[in-house]
Amino acid sequence: xxxxxxxxxxxxxxxxxxxxxxxxxxxxxxxxxxxxxxxxxxxxxxxxxxxxxxxxxxxxxxxxxxxxxxxxxxxxxxxxxxxxxxxxxxxxxxxxxxxxxxxxxxxxxxxxxxxxxxxxxxxxxxxxxxxxxxxxxxxxxxxxxxxxxxxxxxxxxxxxxxxxxxxxxxxxxxxxxxxxxxxxxxxxxxxxxxxxxxxxxxxxxxxxxxxxxxxxxxxxxxxxxxxxxxxxxxxxxxxxxxxxxxxxxxxxxxxxxxxxxxxxxxxxxxxxxxxxxxxxxxxxxxxxxxxxxxxxxxxxxxxxxxxxxxxxxxxxxxxxxxxxxxxxxxxxxxxxxxxxxxxxxxxxxxxxxxxxxxxxxxxxxxxxxxxxxxxxxxxxxxxxxxxxxxxxxxxxxxxxxxxxxxxxxxxxxxxxxxxxxxxxxxxxxxxxxxxxxxxxxxxxxxxxxxxxxxxxxxxxxxxxxxxxxxxxxxxxxxxxxxxxxxxxxxxxxxxxxxxxxxxxxxxxxxxxxxxxxxxxxxxxxxxxxxxxxxxxxxxxxxxxxxxxxxxxxxxxxxxxxxxxxxxxxxxxxxxxxxxxxxxxxxxxxxxxxxxxxxxxxxxxxxxxxxxxxxxxxxxxxxxxxxxxxxxxxxxxxxx
Numbered sequence: 001x002x003x004x005x006x007x008x009x010x011x012x013x014x015x016x017x018x019x020x021x022x023x024x025x026x027x028x029x030x031x032x033x034x035x036x037x038x039x040x041x042x043x044x045x046x047x048x049x050x051x052x053x054x055x056x057x058x059x060x061x062x063x064x065x066x067x068x069x070x071x072x073x074x075x076x077x078x079x080x081x082x083x084x085x086x087x088x089x090x091x092x093x094x095x096x097x098x099x100x101x102x103x104x105x106x107x108x109x110x111x112x113x114x115x116x117x118x119x120x121x122x123x124x125x126x127x128x129x130x131x132x133x134x135x136x137x138x139x140x141x142x143x144x145x146x147x148x149x150x151x152x153x154x155x156x157x158x159x160x161x162x163x164x165x166x167x168x169x170x171x172x173x174x175x176x177x178x179x180x181x182x183x184x185x186x187x188x189x190x191x192x193x194x195x196x197x198x199x200x201x202x203x204x205x206x207x208x209x210x211x212x213x214x215x216x217x218x219x220x221x222x223x224x225x226x227x228x229x230x231x232x233x234x235x236x237x238x239x240x241x242x243x244x245x246x247x248x249x250x251x252x253x254x255x256x257x258x259x260x261x262x263x264x265x266x267x268x269x270x271x272x273x274x275x276x277x278x279x280x281x282x283x284x285x286x287x288x289x290x291x292x293x294x295x296x297x298x299x300x301x302x303x304x305x306x307x308x309x310x311x312x313x314x315x316x317x318x319x320x321x322x323x324x325x326x327x328x329x330x331x332x333x334x335x336x337x338x339x340x341x342x343x344x345x346x347x348x349x350x351x352x353x354x355x356x357x358x359x360x361x362x363x364x365x366x367x368x369x370x371x372x373x374x375x376x377x378x379x380x381x382x383x384x385x386x387x388x389x390x391x392x393x394x395x396x397x398x399x400x401x402x403x404x405x406x407x408x409x410x411x412x413x414x415x416x417x418x419x420x421x422x423x424x425x426x427x428x429x430x431x432x433x434x435x436x437x438x439x440x441x442x443x444x445x446x447x448x449x450x451x452x453x454x455x456x457x458x459x460x461x462x463x464x465x466x467x468x469x470x471x472x473x474x475x476x477x478x479x480x481x482x483x484x485x486x487x488x489x490x491x492x493x494x495x496x497x498x499x500x501x502x503x504x505x506x507x508x509x510x511x512x513x514x515x516x517x518x519x520x521x522x523x524x525x526x527x528x529x530x531x532x533x534x535x536x537x538x539x540x541x542x543x544x545x546x547x548x549x550x551x552x553x554x555x556x557x558x559x560x561x562x563x564x565x566x567x568x569x570x571x572x573x574x575x576x577x578x579x580x581x582x583x584x585x586x587x588x589x590x591x592x593x594x595x596x597x598x599x600x601x602x603x604x605x606x607x608x609x610x611x612x613x614x615x616x617x618x619x620x621x622x623x624x625x626x627x628x629x630x631x632x633x634x635x636x637x638x639x
Contacts, residue, residue: 028077032056033100036069040091040107046169047090047107054085054103112163115139115195117150117179119157123188123201128231128255129356129385130201130330136182137197141175142168149182155554156547187256187290202290203253206230208261209295210244213279214302219270221245226298227492229383230259230288231357236383244298258328258359260285260381261296264492267376271474274373276301277366282374283381285361287328287335310371316400323368323398329358329386337363353386360384360394372400377493379420389539393425397495412463415439415477416494417449419457423487423500429561430502436482437496439464441475451481486559502557507531508588509569510550511543514580515595522576522595529591534566 034054040047051064054071057079061071081097088105096102117137123130134153139146139161150159167174181197184190188199208228212221224241232254243249263282267275275282279301288294310316321341328335331354338348361381366374374380378399384392397418417437423430439447439461449459461477468475481489481496490497509529515522526544530537531553541551558565569589571579577593584590 029074030077030079030099031072031074032079032081033070033072034061034063034083034085034103035071035100036063036085036103036105038069038105040105040109045107045109045165045167047088049086049088052086052088052103052105054083056081056083113166114160114162115164115177116158116160117152117195117197119152119181119197119199121157121199121201123199124233124255127233128201128257130185130187130231130256132185133388135185135197135199138180138182140178140180143178146177150546155552159546201255204256204288204290205293206232206251206254206259206288207293207295208239208244208249208251209297210239210247210249211297211299212241212266212302213300214276215270215273219273219302221269223269224266225264226261227264227490228259228261228296230359231255231257235259254288256288256290257330257357258285258287258383259294259296260359260361260383261298262379262381263298263300263376265376266300267373268493270302272304273302274305275366276303277373280366282366282376282378283361285326285328285359285381310402314371316369316372319368319370323365324363325360325396326363327358327360330354330356331358334358355386355388357383357385358392358394360396362396362398365398368398369400372402375399375401375493377416377418377495379418379492379495379497385424391425395420399494411466413466413477415461415464415479417451417459417461417479418495419451419481420495420497421457421500422497428500428502428557428559430486430500430557430559432484435484438480438482440478440480441465442468443478502559504555505558505565505567506552506554506587507556507567507569508550508552509541509543510548510588510590511571512590512592513549513577513595514592515577520595524574527574528572530570530572532568532570533560534563534568535560538567 034056036052036054038048051062053060053062055061056073057075059073059075061073063069063071081099081101083095083097083101083103085093085095085103087093091105091107093106094104096104117139119135119137121131131154134151136149136151137159138149141164146164147161150161152159161177164177165175177195178192179195179197180192181190181199185199188201191198191200208226210226212224215221221241224244226239226244227236228239228251229236232251234251234254237251239249261284266282279299281297281299284297286294286296321339323340324337325339325348326335326337327350336350342348359381365378365380368374377397379395379397382394382396384394386392397420399416399418417439419435419437421431434450434452437449437451437459438445439449441464446464447461449461451457451459464475464477466474478491479494479496480491484498486502487498487500490499509531511527513523526542528540528542529551530540532538533556538556539553541553543549543551556565556567567587569591571591574593576596578596579591580594581592582589583592
């Protein structure tokens with residue numbers, strides 16, 4: 001009976017406790033949050049409403065952009081999460097219930113498109129080095145600026161805007177996309193057709209004026225030879241007396257830039273006469289601007305030698321500091337005039353030049369040395385090309401000989417030979433260490449010499465007979481050289497000019513990504529690829545999405561330092577990726593990188609002991625960088 005009574009009392013206590021709690025619980029309230037998410041292409045079609053309404057337990061809220069499409073109500077704790085809400089036309093909606101309930105509105109959007117803009121150049125393959133490094137293109141949607149400008153540059157000269165709306169907002173009307181170039185490069189005119197910009201280099205008119213005077217009427221000037229050089233693809237040109245005997249030669253339209261004319265043999269054409277230095281101009285240079293005209297001038301006046309000898313103490317080099325040089329080219333500082341007094345150890349350096357074609361010409365070489373005459377073997381002007389990442393050297397050479405007296409009583413003559421190399425200061429290392437120069441008397445070889453760099457490529461064939469056996473007729477001496485591989489020779493009197501013409505090739509590189517179209521968003525925006533020729537690094541290119549992860553380097557010599565070039569690419573290490581293959585396809589290398597994935601957690605073939613139980617496993621993995629890291633996994637317990 002007592003035990004039974006205790007149970008009744010306990011039950012009564014429990015019931016009393018229960019009834020005392022229930023009223024208290026009915027008075028408690030909870031906060032419930034509702035938020036809306038939109039999947040409609042960021043409302044690019046304009047169908048999203050300004051607001052939607054939602055209700056819970058009779059409490060209505062409005063969701064809009066001002067409140068971040070989120071609202072809150074306070075309801076009794078036992079209230080469910082069965083919100084009611086608006087569904088705009090054209091949308092479907094789903095509700096994810098919870099303390100924070102989420103309405104997801106979906107609306108199919110029209111397919112997006114990608115638009116590419118391209119830049120083409122009408123400038124003779126940039127022969128004048130006038131093309132800029134890059135240009136900026138702006139995208140226009142139905143004539144209005146759209147998005148940010150993109151930079152187009154070599155070699156692709158192409159940009160792409162992605163994920164663009166195909167139709168106008170709220171309509172089925174297609175958007176017309178075009179491009180605009182933000183700035184027209186100097187010296188070019190631009191035209192646009194849709195998404196293609198064409199930049200056309202303006203040309204100019206070039207003329208050569210020639211004056212030859214003082215020679216006797218029966219003088220044979222037919223052998224007169226002038227060399228004209230400049231950025232136009234038609235250059236260099238050799239102009240003969242027959243072409244300029246009327247006083248001028250018209251080159252017509254040519255590319256803008258620096259042009260040079262230089263005489264090579266006028267001093268040898270009229271026997272017994274010398275150059276009248278004060279009335280002669282053996283070299284000239286001009287800078288032709290786009291849309292304008294310019295004229296080069298060559299002037300040579302002959303005179304009989306005078307019976308005036310130089311004083312015994314005369315120093316022909318005393319006035320060398322006044323030798324004047326003019327530099328012409330595309331740099332904004334041009335033209336620049338310097339004198340030899342500004343040189344250091346025979347050199348004058350001009351840093352930070354804009355890339356392009358330049359000329360260097362001596363302006364007073366003819367009159368610099370009194371009692372001496374300037375020979376046609378002299379190099380008083382030169383064209384050179386400055387690359388964006390390199391330097392160029394102009395090597396000028398003046399040869400002065402004592403002015404002859406009217407009585408040519410000398411029985412022997414010296415023949416000075418000079419070698420000039422036009423090979424960008426032996427950039428590729430293919431210049432030989434020595435060449436064989438041969439001396440000819442009236443076309444017959446009479447001597448030879450091995451010319452070397454240690455001699456500064458200069459040699460004199462000394463004390464050669466001046467006259468034939470009759471002691472009246474002068475011997476005509478000439479020089480030539482044995483063939484030099486990859487070079488052509490131009491003979492200017494006794495100056496042998498070797499022009500470098502190597503066999504060239506192009507080397508390409510491309511990148512393939514095995515990462516499920518960058519699903520993990522870990523792919524780098526760009527990578528650097530270094531090209532070497534088997535002896536040194538040549539250049540570095542940057543691969544990115546804009547150039548399609550590929551690049552080509554052109555105008556590479558097939559021979560470097562006398563050995564076949566072995567071109568190869570090396571890629572910058574990519575964090576998070578593994579290089580899985582490198583394939584050579586002709587002159588192209590293809591690098592394939594696969595995304596690095598963590599190995600699965602080892603289970604040793606065992607199954608969880610109790611599903612849902614939590615346990616911790618500590619394992620070591622090697623990352624692609626070779627760093628050991630400890631990874632903590634949470635999962636089910638295994639036997």
